[in-house]
Amino acid sequence: MKQTSDIEHRTRGDRHVADGPGSQAGVRKRNLALVAHAVAEHGEMSRAAVAAEVGLTRATVSTLVDELLAAGLLVELGTQRPGTVGRPGTALALSDTGPVGLGAEVGVDHLAVCAIDLRGTVRVRARVETANRGRPAPEVLRELAALVRQVTAEAREDGLFPAGLTVAVPGLVGRDRRQVTRAPNLDWEDVPAAEFFDGLTPTATLVDNEANLGALAELWLGGHEGVTDFVHVSAEIGIGAALVVDGRLFRGARGFAGELGHVPVFPNGPRCSCGSRGCLEQYAGEEAVLRSAGIRLDRSDALKALHTAAAGDDPAALKSLAAAGQAFGIALSGAVNLLDPQAVVLGGTLAALAPWLRGALVRELDRRVTDRQWPADAVLVSRLGREGVLLGAAYSVVRDVLDDPQQLRTS
Numbered sequence: 001m002k003q004t005s006d007i008e009h010r011t012r013g014d015r016h017v018a019d020g021p022g023s024q025a026g027v028r029k030r031n032l033a034l035v036a037h038a039v040a041e042h043g044e045m046s047r048a049a050v051a052a053e054v055g056l057t058r059a060t061v062s063t064l065v066d067e068l069l070a071a072g073l074l075v076e077l078g079t080q081r082p083g084t085v086g087r088p089g090t091a092l093a094l095s096d097t098g099p100v101g102l103g104a105e106v107g108v109d110h111l112a113v114c115a116i117d118l119r120g121t122v123r124v125r126a127r128v129e130t131a132n133r134g135r136p137a138p139e140v141l142r143e144l145a146a147l148v149r150q151v152t153a154e155a156r157e158d159g160l161f162p163a164g165l166t167v168a169v170p171g172l173v174g175r176d177r178r179q180v181t182r183a184p185n186l187d188w189e190d191v192p193a194a195e196f197f198d199g200l201t202p203t204a205t206l207v208d209n210e211a212n213l214g215a216l217a218e219l220w221l222g223g224h225e226g227v228t229d230f231v232h233v234s235a236e237i238g239i240g241a242a243l244v245v246d247g248r249l250f251r252g253a254r255g256f257a258g259e260l261g262h263v264p265v266f267p268n269g270p271r272c273s274c275g276s277r278g279c280l281e282q283y284a285g286e287e288a289v290l291r292s293a294g295i296r297l298d299r300s301d302a303l304k305a306l307h308t309a310a311a312g313d314d315p316a317a318l319k320s321l322a323a324a325g326q327a328f329g330i331a332l333s334g335a336v337n338l339l340d341p342q343a344v345v346l347g348g349t350l351a352a353l354a355p356w357l358r359g360a361l362v363r364e365l366d367r368r369v370t371d372r373q374w375p376a377d378a379v380l381v382s383r384l385g386r387e388g389v390l391l392g393a394a395y396s397v398v399r400d401v402l403d404d405p406q407q408l409r410t411s
């Protein structure tokens with residue numbers, strides 16, 4: 001557990017590694033983060049309200065606020081004229097003109113980049129459709145880096161500057177979050193992905209698994225009030241899942257937590273690519289669902305066709321999605337019984353298919369979850385859908401800025 005939390009706390013630049021939690025610099029860093037997060041959570045706040053919220057004296061908060069104003073993280077709203085800065089009633093807000101977080105995404109069939117400001121608003125985005133499976137990794141990453149440069153240039157025209165970059169990939173990522181260990185749907189093995197982006201932003205680029213970033217997007221931007229313990233399930237070719245426990249991503253001992261796609265549903269079922277039998281992916285993976293719905297796998301609009309068929313009450317599509325929902329329910333009942341989460345969130349491409357998946361899924365959970373109080377309405381549908389991954393990547397940079405505002409100033 002300790003290793004997991006260390007990862008989550010690590011700052012991008014590692015400049016403050018020497019600042020232990022008890023040192024003066026460590027206390028200052030923590031207090032700056034407290035103030036920044038308080039304003040982020042409430043949107044607008046007076047100094048007095050911040051002091052009450054974080055439990056520090058007005059004088060201490062004023063010093064911290066001044067530092068955040070100088071760093072360009074905070075702005076004062078409603079100041080009438082120069083020289084009145086610091087009046088007690090002046091509302092503070094996060095700046096919408098300074099730093100932005102950049103997120104980039106390597107999909108199997110697209111590349112995308114976006115910039116999100118400190119308030120969580122998307123300011124610039126770019127996307128290109130491109131078949132990435134089997135392309136040499138350096139070629140894909142250089143194309144994505146060019147898209148990052150394009151978004152950066154547009155952001156700068158609006159007076160924004162990138163504070164950092166997180167790249168989402170459909171694969172397993174090493175503990176250092178710089179290396180893609182394995183991405184089967186791209187045919188990538190041991191790709192040092194982060195280094196293709198170094199120098200584009202003031203802090204080191206991080207790489208993360210798309211399912212993890214999708215889950216974090218639900219936590220930060222999903223609009224699920226008070227939901228801090230959940231299993232997030234998504235699908236894009238493969239099935240991805242991620243666990244958020246007590247408001248933090250649970251990565252597991254080696255960072256591979258969340259491989260729901262290879263949880264056995266029927267132990268003697270068909271052989272899976274992982275070498276086992278009857279894995280969830282064999283019943284609810286994109287390929288399995290399309291095949292049993294009678295939709296050709298090589299169609300570029302296969303998912304859209306599935307959606308259209310289901311919306312038109314096509315029997316094969318409905319049957320296929322209900323079977324997938326049932327398989328999800330069986331696999332998730334293990335997770336729910338084991339972890340007792342507040343909710344299961346259906347994200348990614350599953351969000352759009354939820355109308356036809358959710359019924360069978362809920363019935364199966366209802367049958368198998370031992371806690372009779374576990375409510376059917378705890379199966380939530382993401383409002384972010386396929387956008388979640390990219391938003392989570394960009395907003396993870398914003399979270400890092402709020403966690404360590406000084407990093408920005410010294411960079």
Ligand SMILES: [Zn+2]
Nearest residue numbers: 262272274279
């Ligand atoms: Zn498997």
